[in-house]
Amino acid sequence: MGLVVQKFGGTSVGSAERIKNVAERIIEEKQRGNDVVVVVSAMGKTTDDLVKLADELTERPSKREMDVLLSTGEQITISLLAMALNAKEVDAVSFTGWQAGIQTEAVHGNARILNIEAERIQAQLKLGKVVIVAGFQGATEDGAITTLGRGGSDTTAVALAAALKADKCDIYTDVTGVFTTDPRYIKNARKLFSVSYDEMLELANLGAGVLHPRAVEYAKNYQVPLVVRSSMEREEGTIIEEEVSMEQNLVVRGVAFEDNITSVTVFGLKDPLTSLATIFTTLAAHHINVDIIIQSLTDQKTMNVSFSIKDSDLEETVKVLEENKAALSYEKVTSEQGLAKVSIVGSGMISNPGVAADMFKVLASEDIVIKMVSTSEIKVSTVIVKEKMVQAVEALHDAFELSSVPVIA
Template identity: 50%
Template sequence: MQTVVVKFGGPMLATTEKIVQVAKKVIKEQGRGINLVVVVSSMTSIRQNLRQFASEITHEPSKREMDALISTGAQITSVLLALAIQEHGGKAVSLAGWQAGIQTNEKYGNARIDSIVNKRFEKHFELGEIVVVSGFQGITYTDNISTLGKGGSETSAVALAIALNAERVDIYSTVEGIYTADPQLVEDATKLSVISYDEMLEFSNLGTKILHPRAVELAKNYNMPIVVRSATEDVEGTLIKGDVDMEKNLLVRGVAYESDIIRLTIGYDSYETASLAEVFSVLAENDINVDIIVQAVIDGIKPTISFTISKEEFADALRVLESSKLSLGFSFADFEIGLAKVSIIGSAMTSNPGVAARMFARLGREHIPVKMVSTSEIKVSVVVPQEEMVRAANALHEEFNIAMKEVPAS
């Protein structure tokens, strides 16, 4: 019998009424003759309450204790869902992450899965039970509870699917699938029936919040298919897989964007004092993520290094740079706020030169200034003024005819 792993996020489990709806849905899914594992996130209200309780007691909680505390949120949700399944005629058992055999390293708050010991699942499948697993968590080799950080629940689902040799992972979401752009901002955005792992990785890294990159990367490494589908509508979702016939598909598959980008620039008196390695090593040591990087070294002009960061990390980046100014040797630092990143994505871009030029030409005709550029084999990103983000996204969506009907999944 085939095994399918499904994942439901916090918004779909926000109330007991929604939990009952999910229970009925998974009972129906199991009725198709499969072994079913359901991975759940914590109810948002519970997670917020737990953090609030901790903050009322201490401003500097230990990471180990916070992991033990926060993990209970998903455990409560998994128990409630198991009870709802039982109440509506199904068989179910809830398992915390450690009971499901998810073993991690000891980096509390952002642990990585090392292995899964899946001894218990076959017994529950033989009893006809739906196994409801608390996502976002595991246990260390020293028997301490750990949490997986951002993207932890979908990463749990993919890892379990790999360990159980499942047919696929279904990620139930508030949207019907992966779109060529955000349909709330781009009127002609259309749902993709199929997308490659590499394209999905770019979508995830460039601002699309449906799937975390670490879950996509794990699925790619083990060739585990993922389907992103609606939790409320019975419609086909988007299949994420390795082999997509790019020759028959669109040159550009989608447009992604991210608001509230900040450009930081540091300048040096001479090239000899400028060191990319030292700057970004210091930022990395302080867990500050840097995106687009531009170094300018021109005779007669003081060298500069510019890079983009998110608004959330701006204060930390300034603090780190200021405290390291002497060791890094830069003479000044400046920043620009009110920026956004707009990207075009498509695996077929690899064998089709001229895509970037066409992108820049269209933005030029729209009189949208391009402040920074970053490219890879399957994406081109530009930094533009924040107020031009939506107009740039719509113009590029139209320029590359992304709304054209694409080839169905096969």
């Protein structure tokens, strides 16, 4: 008999019918003899509706009050799910974030979990009850309600699994697992049996979108085994854990991609020593997210630096750079919009230095010009024109034989 944490997202609890379906999944887990702690998000469009109400009142709602407002979304779901379980004669009890003992930083809208006082949950588990916890929320030491920001319910689930020493944490979602690449674009995409935390982190950061990086990091730190699986279908999902055993021979585990990328190049920076720090500090202060950064010294005196941003941030980026031209001391700025990022990810790369070269060869054979390259130990990212993104992903998916490996389950 073990302890399983289950997490169901907003789509999975989007209606009374779906909440009943979730209750069934919980009961199945109970019938396997496990204790169950469930983490749920707000129902479907609830959060959007609440944001709309706030918008009618003010353009700049206080972050503290937004947390009070938005946290009602999950509170509605926990009570309804508890009722659905009670209706099926299963004892269940709901807890908001503060009731579950989830203590966070005093950062409204994007708090981190500091500690979980799990006694109240443990007492209810001992009574044989299913414990349902509101995801995405907690409270500060002073008792102010906080929310955890994007991916918050995933993080709640993983943090609870860690605090309760759960045997695993099942993330139920609207896909059946983690795929070698996005199945909506690439027909041959294959569901992975398992990936490592690091691989999942790179995939998540690259826009694979199934799990929030913060949740994966938390799971890695506390060695919580995660399973990503479908709330509607019964098939096995993808296990995320430290050591990936079954597909160890795979050098590349997935191909991730993302469009609407802009590359920006700043030419002729006069101060190679401090320019980099100054540019990116300035951009961060204006909330511009920079992804890839490439820098090369062109001659002894000046430096060029290129970086990638989202298309939508270009206007603001150019404005910020121009306003700070004197302080940054550069010659000119150029940019190119309409690009895409295509990356291969796999922990097997670490011991296999030719993988990046293989990737470049594949793209060259497809007549795809690489605009930028960035590498890490388990990832190679390239920036290319958006029009060739799907072509590039298909070619790489085939070349690294990602579709031909059978699912092991």
